[in-house]
Amino acid sequence: MELVAGKKTKQKQKELLNISGSEAVLKAMIAEKVDTIFGYPGGAIMPIYDALYDYNDKLKHILVRHEQGAIHAAQGYARTSGKVGVVFATSGPGATNLVTGLADAMIDSTAVVCITGQVYAHLLGTDAFQETDVINITTPITKWNYQVTDATEIPSVLAKAFYIAKSGRPGPVVIDITKNAQLQKFDYAGYEKSDHIRSYRPKPIVRKEYIEEAAKLINAAEKPFVIFGQGVILGKAEKEFKKFIEKAGIPAAWTILGMSAIPTNHPLAVGMLGMHGNYGPNVLTNECDVLIAVGMRFDDRVTGRLDKYAKQAKVIHLDIDPAEIDKNVKTTVPVWGDCKETLPMLTELIVQKVYPQWLQRFRDFQKKEEETCIIPELNPTDETLTMGEVIKLLNELTKGDAVIVTDVGQHQMVACRYAKFNQTKSNITSGGLGTMGFALPASIGAKFGAPDRTVVAIIGDGGFQMTIQELGTIMQSKVEVKLIILNNQFLGMVRQWQQLFHDKRYSFVDITSPDFIMVAKGYYIDGCRVSKREDLKNSLKEMLDHKGSYLLEVMVGKENNVFPMVPQGCSVAEIRLK
Amino acid sequence: MSKQEYTITVYTENQVGLLNRIAIIFSRRKINIESLNTSPSEIDSVHRFTIVINETEDVVRKLCRQIEKQVEVLKAYYNTNEEIVWQELAMYKVPTDIIAEKVKVERLLREYGARAVAIRKDYTVFETSGHREEIDGLIKALEPYGLIEFVRSARVAIIKTSHGFHEKLKEFEYREPSEEVIENEYLNDNEKIFSM
Numbered sequence: 141m142e143l144v145a146g147k148k149t150k151q152k153q154k155e156l157l158n159i160s161g162s163e164a165v166l167k168a169m170i171a172e173k174v175d176t177i178f179g180y181p182g183g184a185i186m187p188i189y190d191a192l193y194d195y196n197d198k199l200k201h202i203l204v205r206h207e208q209g210a211i212h213a214a215q216g217y218a219r220t221s222g223k224v225g226v227v228f229a230t231s232g233p234g235a236t237n238l239v240t241g242l243a244d245a246m247i248d249s250t251a252v253v254c255i256t257g258q259v260y261a262h263l264l265g266t267d268a269f270q271e272t273d274v275i276n277i278t279t280p281i282t283k284w285n286y287q288v289t290d291a292t293e294i295p296s297v298l299a300k301a302f303y304i305a306k307s308g309r310p311g312p313v314v315i316d317i318t319k320n321a322q323l324q325k326f327d328y329a330g331y332e333k334s335d336h337i338r339s340y341r342p343k344p345i346v347r348k349e350y351i352e353e354a355a356k357l358i359n360a361a362e363k364p365f366v367i368f369g370q371g372v373i374l375g376k377a378e379k380e381f382k383k384f385i386e387k388a389g390i391p392a393a394w395t396i397l398g399m400s401a402i403p404t405n406h407p408l409a410v411g412m413l414g415m416h417g418n419y420g421p422n423v424l425t426n427e428c429d430v431l432i433a434v435g436m437r438f439d440d441r442v443t444g445r446l447d448k449y450a451k452q453a454k455v456i457h458l459d460i461d462p463a464e465i466d467k468n469v470k471t472t473v474p475v476w477g478d479c480k481e482t483l484p485m486l487t488e489l490i491v492q493k494v495y496p497q498w499l500q501r502f503r504d505f506q507k508k509e510e511e512t513c514i515i516p517e518l519n520p521t522d523e524t525l526t527m528g529e530v531i532k533l534l535n536e537l538t539k540g541d542a543v544i545v546t547d548v549g550q551h552q553m554v555a556c557r558y559a560k561f562n563q564t565k566s567n568i569t570s571g572g573l574g575t576m577g578f579a580l581p582a583s584i585g586a587k588f589g590a591p592d593r594t595v596v597a598i599i600g601d602g603g604f605q606m607t608i609q610e611l612g613t614i615m616q617s618k619v620e621v622k623l624i625i626l627n628n629q630f631l632g633m634v635r636q637w638q639q640l641f642h643d644k645r646y647s648f649v650d651i652t653s654p655d656f657i658m659v660a661k662g663y664y665i666d667g668c669r670v671s672k673r674e675d676l677k678n679s680l681k682e683m684l685d686h687k688g689s690y691l692l693e694v695m696v697g698k699e700n701n702v703f704p705m706v707p708q709g710c711s712v713a714e715i716r717l718k
Numbered sequence: 719m720s721k722q723e724y725t726i727t728v729y730t731e732n733q734v735g736l737l738n739r740i741a742i743i744f745s746r747r748k749i750n751i752e753s754l755n756t757s758p759s760e761i762d763s764v765h766r767f768t769i770v771i772n773e774t775e776d777v778v779r780k781l782c783r784q785i786e787k788q789v790e791v792l793k794a795y796y797n798t799n800e801e802i803v804w805q806e807l808a809m810y811k812v813p814t815d816i817i818a819e820k821v822k823v824e825r826l827l828r829e830y831g832a833r834a835v836a837i838r839k840d841y842t843v844f845e846t847s848g849h850r851e852e853i854d855g856l857i858k859a860l861e862p863y864g865l866i867e868f869v870r871s872a873r874v875a876i877i878k879t880s881h882g883f884h885e886k887l888k889e890f891e892y893r894e895p896s897e898e899v900i901e902n903e904y905l906n907d908n909e910k911i912f913s914m
Contacts, residue, residue, distance in 0.1 A: 261904035275735055280742050284789045285735075289902050304789055320904065338894040339731050340789045463783035 156327035161291030161317065162191035164328055165255060168298035169199055171331040174226050176200045176217060176588045178210040182230025183270055185257025187322035189228070202588065202617050205609035207234050209581035211241025212607070215250045216585030219568045220543055220593070222376065224305050225585065227254040232270030235316070236277065240575055242312045243281040247572030248397060249374060251310035253301050261289040261318040274316045283311030291324035299334035308342025309461040310374055344462050344476035351482060354456045354473045355489035357430050363498050364390045365428035367413055367421070367442075370397035370571075371435015371459060377480040378402065378564045381434065384487045389494040391502050393421035395436050397571040400561035404540070410502040414442040415706045416553040419513075419715060420505030422706060425450050426713040427501075432456045435479050438468040439572065448711035458482055512717040513703045518558065524697035525673060527554040527626045533677050534596065534624075535560040537684055542594040543568060543586050547579035547603035550632035553702045555598045565590070577606030583621045584613055594622065594684065601627040601653045611663040614689050622683050623667075625656055625693040628700065636701045660691040667691030719774040723752070724796050725804065725875045726782060728767040729759060729887065731790040732899050740767060740791075743784045749773060753806070755872035761887050763896035764792065770873050792887070797877055804875035807845065808853040809835070810860055811867040814842045823863055830856045841866060 159167075165188055169177065177199055181189040192201060204210040207229045214225025229235055235256040245252045259268040275287050284304045288297055294317070301313045358364055366388075372381045378401050385392045385402075391410045394401065402409060411418030413425070422444075425431065431453040436442070443449045446468060454472040457465055458479050465474040475482050517528035531554060534542070540560035545568040546552040552569055561567060568586050570578040583597035604625050614621060635649040660667045667690055670679045676694070683690045706715045730736055737756065744751050752770040759766040771778070775796075782794040814837065817823045827834075827844060830852065836843040846856060850873075857868055 261902050262907060264902060264905065276738060279735065279739055280746060287734075289904060290900060293900060318904075337789065338890070338896070339792045461787070463780070463787050465783075467780060467783075 156329055158325050159328045160187065160191065160322065161288075161294050161324050161326070162187040162322045164291060164294040164326075165298065165317070165322070166191050166195045166199065167328070168295060168302075168331055169226065170195075171333065172224070172298075172302045174199065174224070176202060177226045177228055178202045178204055178213040178217070178585065179228030180204055180207050180210060180230070180234060181228075182234045182257065184231035184259055184319050185228060185234070185255070185322070187319060188255065188257065188317075201228075202584070202613065204581065205612045206607070207237035208240055208577070209584075209607055209610040209613060211238045211245070211252065211254065212575075212578050212581035213585030213588070213613070214252050215241060215245050215248075215578075216545060216568055216582030217589035218250050218252055218585075219582075219589070220565050220586045221589030222565065223251075223589070224302055225250070225252045227252065229254065230257045230270065231259055231274065232272050234270075235274040236272055238314075239277065239281065240573075242278055242314065244570050244573040244575045244578065245312040246281045246283065248570065249310050249370060250312065251305040252312040253298075253305050254312065254314045256314060256316045257322070258287065258316045258318045260320045262320070264318070274314065278314045281312070282314050285314040285316070287316040287318070288321050289318045291321045291326045294321065295328070295331050296334070299332060300337060303334040303337065304340065343460060343478050346477040346481055346485070348485070350473055350475050351485045352489060354432075354475055355486055357454055357456060357473060358388060358390075358432065358486075359491050361430040363428045363495070364388070364430040364432060365421075365424060365453075366390045366392040366432045366434065367395070367425070367436060368392060368398045368401060368434040369395040369436025371479055372398060372401040373564055375435060375460065375478055375480045377435075377478075377483055380480055380483040380487070382406070384483045384490075387487050387492050388490050389492070390432065391495070391499050393418070395439070395442055395571070396556055396567075396569060398436060399556060400564050400566040403562050404560045408499070410499075411506070412556060414439075415444070416557065416702050416704065418506065418557070419509035419704050419717065420502040422704070422712040422715045423505060424501060426452065426711065428453050430454050430456065432458070433469075434458045434483070435460070437464050440468075443468060444706045444710055444712040444714075448713070509704060509717065517554070523673070524700075525671065525676065525694060526700055527551055527696050528558050529673075530624065530626060530676065530680070530694050530696070531555050531558040531598075533680050537677075537680055538594060538596070542566070542596050543590055545569065545579045545583040545586050545595060545597040547597075547599040548574045548576045549600045549603060550628070550636065550700075550702050551598055551600045551626040553633075554626075557702075576600075576603040579603060580607045580623070581610045581613070583623070584610060584617070584619050587619050587621050595620075596622045596624060598624045598626060600632060601625055601629060601656075602631045602651050604656065605651075605653065608659065611660060611665060614665060615663040619689065621689050623689065623691045624683070625691070626696050627653065627656075627693055628696050628698050629653070630698060632700075633702070635699070639699070639701070641707070656691060656693045665689050665691055667693065669693040669695065671695035719776055721772050721774050723770060723772055723799055724775070724778045725799070725802050725873065726767070726769040726771065726778065726785070726794060726796045727875065727877060728769065728785055728794045729792040730765045730767065731792070731896060732763060732765045733790045734899065734901060736788070736790050739788050740769075740785055743781060744769075744771065747781075749777070749781070753872040755874055757874070759887070760884065761891045764887060764891060768873055768875050792890075793883065795877060797875070801879070802875040802877055804849070804873050805847050806850060806853055806873050807847040807871040808856070809869050810844045810846075810856065810865060811841050812844070812860060813864050813866065814838065814840060816863050817842055820863065823860075826856070826859050830859070832856065
């Protein structure tokens with residue numbers, strides 16, 4: 141029986157199917173186990189959408205309201221699922237609307253494949269209707285891009301696209317397909333996944349001597365400090381990382397994108413790094429003797445002033461991208477490689493240790509931070525609501541199991557400072573690019589990527605209005621996301637800077653908003669507005685218990701500031717508590 | 719660290735758009751490219767970029783890492799002028815009557831090792847190759863005699879210690895021959911193509 145079956149498939153393989161380029165695109169999606177596509181049709185991608193009509197049962201397509209929404213949704217999907225997010229968009233404006241999301245995915249290393257339609261190949265360069273030079277527009281903001289003008293290229297190019305997007309340091313890929321290639325019939329020989337490109341080395345070769353050197357430094361350290369980024373999550377190395385810090389006994393702090401790689405209540409977790417991070421990790425960066433950076437890229441929001449950053453420390457840098465080593469901070473020992481491989485090698489060579497006194501230093505700083513910043517934020521004594529108390533109650537109600545998607549600004553910093561997480565891939569935010577308008581569409585994608593989890597988007601009144609049209613996507617797709625607007629009636633972060641560094645000259649930060657609840661009602665999304673403390677917990681509960689999506693608008697203090705803060709151009713040790 | 723001339727050699731696949739991908743690594747950082755040359759390499763299908771910039775070693779090293787990060791780049795090296803053998807080619811167009819008249823010009827051309835590549839009634843084109851200073855020297859010398867046109871090529875350079883990489887490259891191409899480049903073959907056939 142088996143033999144016969146085997147023969148049959150072999151015979152099938154020999155028979156070449158005559159299909160269109162469009163159908164080959166969709167066959168590639170199925171072969172890559174894509175289950176959800178975020179997109180928007182248009183003239184130059186119509187043949188693919190026409191083919192999609194017949195694939196409706198195999199591929200879920202989410203119709204967004206703007207292509208930027210599609211790519212942010214794909215990013216949210218990629219970040220919660222660990223898979224590749226897929227976007228379909230048309231040529232010209234469809235493709236240019238992807239630009240912000242591509243730049244965001246590039247800087248935050250998110251695996252996304254965007255298929256854009258393009259005008260007929262013979263019209264390229266003629267300023268045809270809806271023609272733009274998508275390849276050249278997207279070159280600096282894609283890991284790879286390619287224009288297909290002949291259908292026979294489609295299977296191999298898409299295989300490459302998926303492989304490049306997800307392997308090594310992930311990133312966005314754009315495949316621009318001319319309309320003639322979408323329509324062209326060709327003999328399709330099947331789809332073969334790619335796992336190798338001759339000029340592409342996604343993972344550098346691990347050098348054992350560096351691991352040994354790193355272990356020696358760690359074993360001899362008296363005040364070692366681990367800082368980690370999204371590399372731990374992207375490398376699916378959460379377990380390996382936890383084992384490493386637990387054996388080494390080293391306190392660990394996260395970057396904004398590294399957050400949730402270990403539970404926030406882990407005994408060695410000491411908080412968030414950077415401009416609005418925690419007091420201890422920032423100050424003690426400039427006191428530790430060995431700084432071990434895992435899967436992070438020393439962004440300027442983390443390091444503050446570079447020439448005063450960890451100058452006393454020996455630096456060990458584990459990263460999969462060789463271009464990150466020595467880019468911003470000079471390393472003593474570079475550990476090139478995938479941290480899923482290098483961390484266990486390192487763990488093996490290090491001595492089991494604890495540093496009670498050193499860890500206590502972090503706790504002491506935390507106490508100071510609690511007194512001046514945390515307690516007033518989480519347990520305010522006056523009437524106005526704070527952003528922090530919303531997050532605190534949300535933590536209580538979700539018990540740290542929700543995916544939290546944040547936009548950009550004060551609410552983002554407060555949410556990332558106070559949110560509790562038990563599991564990985566839970567903190568979805570626009571880190572590197574700081575894209576306002578990210579959260580609403582990203583939360584839609586995040587839910588499709590993790591359908592069994594509660595997804596809560598926390599958004600400011602400014603950012604919400606940047607992609608507000610995606611409420612329509614929620615309405616139509618019936619995806620269940622919980623939206624919280626923390627409304628301070630200001631573009632809060634800019635206002636904070638204007639207050640602190642521009643003599644309170646509030647230049648165009650006073651933003652008015654529509655009645656968000658009414659707007660949501662218009663999209664058939666339920667919601668309510670809260671401005672009193674006694675109603676807050678119940679409304680949050682109602683939001684979480686509500687069947688379907690829900691919008692909760694919380695009116696918070698207008699001129700609250702986020703502290704601590706490392707002022708721009710200052711050393712991390714100069715972090716201000718007020 | 720002080721700035722000096724570095725020659726960056728990049729081995730790549732032959733791919734449409736790769737020139738742009740490499741060029742924007744420099745322009746994004748507002749670094750001026752002094753000279754850029756693309757050519758085939760000794761290995762069939764492997765292309766080679768020779769780029770000259772004035773920068774500190776730290777910056778050049780980082781640039782090379784960014785270049786190597788590109789999917790279609792095989793390897794990027796940077797070298798100081800001492801580590802390479804290099805040449806630039808230049809052509810000079812001068813009025814023929816002046817050269818015919820003035821013995822001094824003929825001597826000058828001989829001194830600079832220039833060769834005549836085209837002789838017409840009204841003008842003559844000379845060619846010389848060498849280092850930048852030599853070429854520039856001849857322009858200065860020819861200027862008084864009515865230099866009509868001048869052009870200099872990008873630098874081409876051979877790395878003195880390239881044997882090891884050459885062997886690797888040969889083996890590499892042998893194991894995995896490259897794919898053919900697909901260019902836009904429809905561009906000239908617009909009448910034959912159906913469009914909506």
